[in-house]
Amino acid sequence: MYDFDVVKPATVAEAITALGQDEAQPLSGGQTLIPTLKARLAMPSVLVSLSGIEEMRGVRMGDDGQLCVGGGTVHAVVAKEAQAHYPGLAGLAARIGDPAVRNRGTIGGSVANNDPSACYPAAVLGSGATVVTNAREIAADDFFEGMFATALDEGEIVTEVRFPIPEKAHYEKFIQPASRFPLVAVFVAKFADGVRVAVTGASEEGVFRWSEAENALSGTFNVEALSGLSLPGDSMISDLHGSGDFRAHLVAVMTKRAVGALV
Amino acid sequence: MTEVKMTVNGKPASGAVEGRTLLASFLRDNLSLTGTHIGCDTSQCGACVVHVNGEAVKACTMLAVEAEGADVKTIESMANPDGSLTVIQQAFQDHHGLQCGFCTPGMIMSASSLLKDNPKPTEAEVRHYLDGNICRCTGYHNIVKAIMAASGQDVSALAAE
Ligand SMILES: Cc1cc2nc3c(=O)[nH]c(=O)nc-3n(C[C@H](O)[C@H](O)[C@H](O)COP(=O)(O)OP(=O)(O)OC[C@H]3O[C@@H](n4cnc5c(N)ncnc54)[C@H](O)[C@@H]3O)c2cc1C
Ligand code: FES
Ligand code: FES
Numbered sequence: 001m002y003d004f005d006v007v008k009p010a011t012v013a014e015a016i017t018a019l020g021q022d023e024a025q026p027l028s029g030g031q032t033l034i035p036t037l038k039a040r041l042a043m044p045s046v047l048v049s050l051s052g053i054e055e056m057r058g059v060r061m062g063d064d065g066q067l068c069v070g071g072g073t074v075h076a077v078v079a080k081e082a083q084a085h086y087p088g089l090a091g092l093a094a095r096i097g098d099p100a101v102r103n104r105g106t107i108g109g110s111v112a113n114n115d116p117s118a119c120y121p122a123a124v125l126g127s128g129a130t131v132v133t134n135a136r137e138i139a140a141d142d143f144f145e146g147m148f149a150t151a152l153d154e155g156e157i158v159t160e161v162r163f164p165i166p167e168k169a170h171y172e173k174f175i176q177p178a179s180r181f182p183l184v185a186v187f188v189a190k191f192a193d194g195v196r197v198a199v200t201g202a203s204e205e206g207v208f209r210w211s212e213a214e215n216a217l218s219g220t221f222n223v224e225a226l227s228g229l230s231l232p233g234d235s236m237i238s239d240l241h242g243s244g245d246f247r248a249h250l251v252a253v254m255t256k257r258a259v260g261a262l263v
Numbered sequence: 264m265t266e267v268k269m270t271v272n273g274k275p276a277s278g279a280v281e282g283r284t285l286l287a288s289f290l291r292d293n294l295s296l297t298g299t300h301i302g303c304d305t306s307q308c309g310a311c312v313v314h315v316n317g318e319a320v321k322a323c324t325m326l327a328v329e330a331e332g333a334d335v336k337t338i339e340s341m342a343n344p345d346g347s348l349t350v351i352q353q354a355f356q357d358h359h360g361l362q363c364g365f366c367t368p369g370m371i372m373s374a375s376s377l378l379k380d381n382p383k384p385t386e387a388e389v390r391h392y393l394d395g396n397i398c399r400c401t402g403y404h405n406i407v408k409a410i411m412a413a414s415g416q417d418v419s420a421l422a423a424e
Contacts, residue, residue, distance in 0.1 A: 001283040006328045034324045035306050047282065051329060098395025099376065100309060103318040104325065180394060
């Protein structure tokens with residue numbers, strides 16, 4: 001690692017001021033950023049640690065019936081505290097990485113990073129959640145802009161994610177055991193007015209909604225409704241862990257399994 | 264350099280560190296607590312697991328300055344005050360839960376977190392919990408068996424040693 005300074009603000013406002021410095025970057029759980037720094041793939045001069053910001057932590061029900069998760073909340077806390085309100089989301093958080101990763105890694109870091117194989121982006125997009133930053137509210141459909149790209153501006157931080165709670169939801173993850181990330185995973189959420197299906201790990205463009213499956217499931221919510229539906233393999237990630245065609249195949253299988261778990 | 268202060272294994276500890284100093288390096292190099300192993304240094308293997316404020320974390324993936332004021336426990340705090348082994352450690356010895364021993368500190372720290380949250384885990388729960396602890400020697404069977412035994416369960420029916 002190149003050396004850097006670390007500052008530890010106590011409030012979002014102080015963090016934003018600190019992020020105004022040259023080459024400053026936020027540090028949340030560090031479960032992605034520290035390995036990145038070790039590989040010398042980033043060279044910040046100042047890391048602004050978000051871990052001391054109390055107002056960015058915790059899970060609570062909002063007045064409008066949405067589940068509000070602070071951007072600095074670690075996966076293990078979401079797994080525990082979202083269970084009573086939104087079990088589909090808690091189940092996803094409980095299977096990210098391993099226990100030690102879940103004790104440090106945060107939802108804000110995960111959505112800001114937008115790794116094409118990360119778990120949370122699927123729940124955020126699949127729930128139609130709102131990403132709240134220090135400056136504005138961004139709908140999930142506008143937030144994820146492709147592999148490792150988001151609508152966040154320089155120096156803008158994710159302070160909260162607000163999830164509308166579906167009637168039921170399930171996340172089906174086909175694990176890539178070496179990285180413990182999904183090879184492909186699908187989040188299916190059934191709301192009173194329709195179904196959302198979000199896919200991670202598959203596309204070169206990062207997390208996406210499978211609209212054909214959404215339409216079919218919004219008509220009839222069962223596994224048979226998906227029969228015959230498939231995605232082309234040529235726009236899928238192809239690497240030593242799986243070809244594009246294999247990933248496309250897995251998307252259909254994982255979607256069926258997710259629906260199967262809900263009916 | 265920044266001065267950090269924390270409690271390590273029940274005693275106050277402090278030292279001057281760089282921003283980039285990892286908690287694992289602080290424990291090993293500043294405090295000479297070399298029981299915390301660095302296996303992969305890429306956040307994959309869990310040899311470096313310690314407890315920070317009661318939670319298992321990878322000490323190679325946390326900055327020392329992030330542990331300012333924290334209560335840190337390492338493998339060196341595991342044995343009883345008279346030096347005898349605790350139930351989990353003894354179970355690893357009794358069930359041959361280690362060969363070279365490199366992964367063992369992390370395994371023991373993870374196992375003790377698991378048993379704190381879930382005192383009678385199933386075999387599947389033990390295996391799931393050890394997702395982040397890699398062992399190159401044992402093939403895991405005896406590690407799982409040791410942890411099941413440490414939880415007071417009958418392990419005679421589990422795979423042979
Ligand atoms: C062994 C291992 C297995 C893993 N398995 C999985 C898995 O199965 N699924 C999965 O989804 N993830 C997995 N992860 C990644 C993990 O979930 C990370 O914790 C997460 O992706 C990043 O969160 P963080 O809090 O650690 O962020 P950091 O590493 O601190 O930061 C990541 C990036 O986001 C920026 N950032 C951080 N917080 C904010 C914020 N609030 N606002 C704006 N920008 C911010 C940082 O500047 C940095 O660029 C795994 C990681 C490891 C080490
Ligand atoms: S040395 Fe920390 S996870 Fe391998
Ligand atoms: S006993 Fe050798 S790595 Fe586990």
